[in-house]
Structure formats: structure tokens, C-alpha cells
Amino acid sequence: MTRSRDERPAVLTRIVDRLQQDLRYGMRLIQRTPGSSLGVIVTLALAIGPATSIVSLVEAVLLRPLPLPNPEQLVLVTAANRERQREDASYAELRDWQEQNETLAALSGFVGQNVGLTGAGEPEQVRAGFVSSSFFDVVDSPPRIGRPFTAGEGEQGGNRVAVLNHGFWQRKFGGDPATLGRTISVNGLPFEVVGVMAADFQFPLDAVDVWLPLPHYGQFSQDRRVLTVMGIARLRDKTDRESAKSDMSLIAERLSRDYPATNTERGILVTPLHEGMRTTE
Numbered sequence: 001m002t003r004s005r006d007e008r009p010a011v012l013t014r015i016v017d018r019l020q021q022d023l024r025y026g027m028r029l030i031q032r033t034p035g036s037s038l039g040v041i042v043t044l045a046l047a048i049g050p051a052t053s054i055v056s057l058v059e060a061v062l063l064r065p066l067p068l069p070n071p072e073q074l075v076l077v078t079a080a081n082r083e084r085q086r087e088d089a090s091y092a093e094l095r096d097w098q099e100q101n102e103t104l105a106a107l108s109g110f111v112g113q114n115v116g117l118t119g120a121g122e123p124e125q126v127r128a129g130f131v132s133s134s135f136f137d138v139v140d141s142p143p144r145i146g147r148p149f150t151a152g153e154g155e156q157g158g159n160r161v162a163v164l165n166h167g168f169w170q171r172k173f174g175g176d177p178a179t180l181g182r183t184i185s186v187n188g189l190p191f192e193v194v195g196v197m198a199a200d201f202q203f204p205l206d207a208v209d210v211w212l213p214l215p216h217y218g219q220f221s222q223d224r225r226v227l228t229v230m231g232i233a234r235l236r237d238k239t240d241r242e243s244a245k246s247d248m249s250l251i252a253e254r255l256s257r258d259y260p261a262t263n264t265e266r267g268i269l270v271t272p273l274h275e276g277m278r279t280t281e
Contacts, residue, residue, distance in 0.1 A: 066274050067202040069140040070234075074273035075241060077107060077231035077248065082265040088227040090262070091220060093255065097231060097268070098134075100251045103244040107233040108135035109214045112206040119185040120172055128186065129208035130217040138234045139203070143195030146180045149213055156215040156222075162186070163195040168209035186210070187218065204273065205232070224262040232273065245270045 066074060077097060079089040089097075094109045101107065111130040116123060133154025136142050143163050152158050162184060164173075173179045183190045191212065214220065219228050235244055248268040255263040 066204050067200070068204070071274065072272075073105075073235045073237075074138070075233050075235060075244065076269075076271045076273050076275075077104075077233050078269050078271070079227070080267035080269045084267060084269070086269055086271075089229055089231065090224045090227055091214070091229055092222055092224045093263075094132075094229055094231055096255055097248070097251060098132075100254070101244075101247055103236055103239045103247040104233045105236045106134045106137035107231055108132040108138045109229040110135070110205070110232055111214065111217050111229050112208065113217065115186050115210075116188070117184060117186055117210070118188075119183060119190075126168065126209040127207055129203065129206060129211050130214045130220075131211055132214050135211070135232075138232055139201075140234065141198065141201050144198035144201075145177065146193075146195030148195060154213050154215070156220070158213055158215065160189060160191040160216060161194045161213065162191040163197060163211040164193060165209050165211070166197050166199045166201065169196045184210075186212065186216075189216070191216075224259060233270075241270055241272065 068074060078086045079093060081087055091109065094107075098107050109130075109132045113128050113130065114125050115128040117126045131149075133149040133151050136148040142148050144166070146163070148163065149161060150158075153161050164179070169175060169179060173182075179193050179196070182193050184193060185191070197211075214229070217228070219226065221228075233244075235241070248270055252263070252266065252268045256266060
């Protein structure tokens with residue numbers, strides 16, 4: 001199915017717009033200088049070929065189905081400022097969303113950050129995904145080996161545990177099953193490896209090597225003024241996005257009344273996860 005301009009991710013729209021501008025410029029040049037038409041046509045052909053290939057590549061990468069079960073149920077849940085622009089939420093807001101919504105089967109926070117890893121060969125910088133314990137329910141993909149985080153491990157003060165991405169486990173630990181129970185050091189703090197994701201698991205928003213409980217994020221705070229986290233969620237069965245948007249709008253209104261110092265004119269956006277590359281809804 002061909003997508004309209006409004007359905008294309010912003011990066012793809014910019015590429016198509018630039019290609020159209022180049023074509024219009026080339027046609028005007030041909031009309032003004034007929035004698036040089038052949039050279040202009042050759043130049044345009046050389047330019048259009050790579051540009052078309054780039055568009056095809058972007059279409060293939062950005063518009064392919066999400067590599068997760070029932071991807072149509074997955075949504076990005078983010079705060080919105082008074083201009084309805086997407087921005088991060090506070091951890092306290094995330095907890096309010098989790099506790100008050102009536103349309104989401106599961107909602108997890110997510111923060112991606114580069115961290116220092118030691119205790120496993122040479123020290124190196126890896127990509128960490130800090131998530132709620134509900135994350136594995138959201139993506140409907142439990143670890144293939146070991147287990148996910150327990151509810152208690154996802155709370156502030158919970159045990160330091162880690163789930164490894166399969167590729168990282170293969171590269172760093174040689175795929176050794178004895179990695180389970182091993183302690184690794186992340187930014188100088190010990191974490192016990194409790195699980196390894198399946199080889200075919202792919203998280204579409206970030207290339208994560210190791211998953212850690214959200215409260216262990218370095219800038220974690222209960223302060224509503226500290227905006228660091230986004231939400232990813234799975235809709236309940238037989239629930240559409242419009243119902244979820246209405247549900248979250250009611251929550252936003254409630255929070256605006258309860259916390260006027262931080263939440264006045266602050267909204268909540270619910271966007272299909274496959275549109276997560278867009279800058280605005």
C-alpha cells in the first residue's frame with residue numbers, strides 16, 4: 001500500500017522533497033538552455049539514481065513491520081507541552097499513567113544511555129536500556145534464557161539485576177549459559193545477570209545491549225520537575241488508539257488539577273510505536 005505524505009516519517013519526507021526540488025530545477029535549466037539538455041539529463045539521471053535508492057532503503061528500514069508480536073497494539077506514550085510537542089515525562093508522571101489508565105495492558109518507562117561495563121573482560125562502553133518490570137509484557141517477549149525482572153526489582157531500592165541482549169551475550173560472554181548468576185559492573189555498581197533475550201528479539205527504538213531496572217538510571221528522581229523518561233505500552237485487546245488517547249487525556253486533566261505547579265497545560269500523546277521516529281504526532 002502506498003503511503004500518503006502525512007503517513008511518511010519526517011526523514012523520508014525530507015528526502016522526497018529534496019528530490020522533487022532537484023527535478024524542478026533541472027527542468028527549468030533544460031528550458032532555459034536547450035543546447036545543454038543532454039548534459040543536464042545525464043546529471044539528473046546520476047543524481048536521481050542514488051536518491052531513489054536512498055528512498056527505497058529508508059522505506060524498507062523505517063516502514064517495515066515492527067519485529068514484535070502484535071505490533072499494531074504497541075504505542076509510544078509521552079508527555080506534551082502546551083504546544084503539543086512531545087517531551088520526556090517525570091518518573092512520577094509515569095507511575096500515575098501506569099496506575100490510572102484503563103486502556104493499556106502494560107506500560108513501561110524507557111531511558112537509553114551509554115554506560116561503562118566492567119567485570120567481563122576488557123572494560124567497554126555499552127548501551128543500556130532502563131525499563132520498568134512491565135517492559136517484557138509490553139514487548140511480549142520474555143527472556144529466552146533465565147527470567148525477566150520481578151515487580152520488586154523494578155521498584156526503587158530493588159535488587160540490581162540485568163537482562164542481556166542475545167547478540168551482546170554472544171559477543172561478550174561467548175554464549176555461555178553460566179553467564180546467568182554472574183555479576184557485572186555497570187558504572188561501578190554490581191548487577192546480577194538474570195536473563196538473556198531471544199536471538200530474534202529486536203527493540204525498534206534503540207540498539208540496547210543490556211536491560212536494567214529503571215530506578216537504577218543515573219538521573220532517576222521522584223521529582224516531578226525532572227523529565228527523563230518516555231513510555232511504551234501495549235493496548236488492551238479490542239482497544240483502539242482513540243480510546244487510549246481519550247483515557248490518557250482524562251489522566252492529563254486530573255494531573256493538571258492535582259499538580260498545577262508542574263502539570264498545568266501539560267498533555268499526554270499516544271502515538272503508534274512505528275511512528276516513533278517522528279518529531280511530532
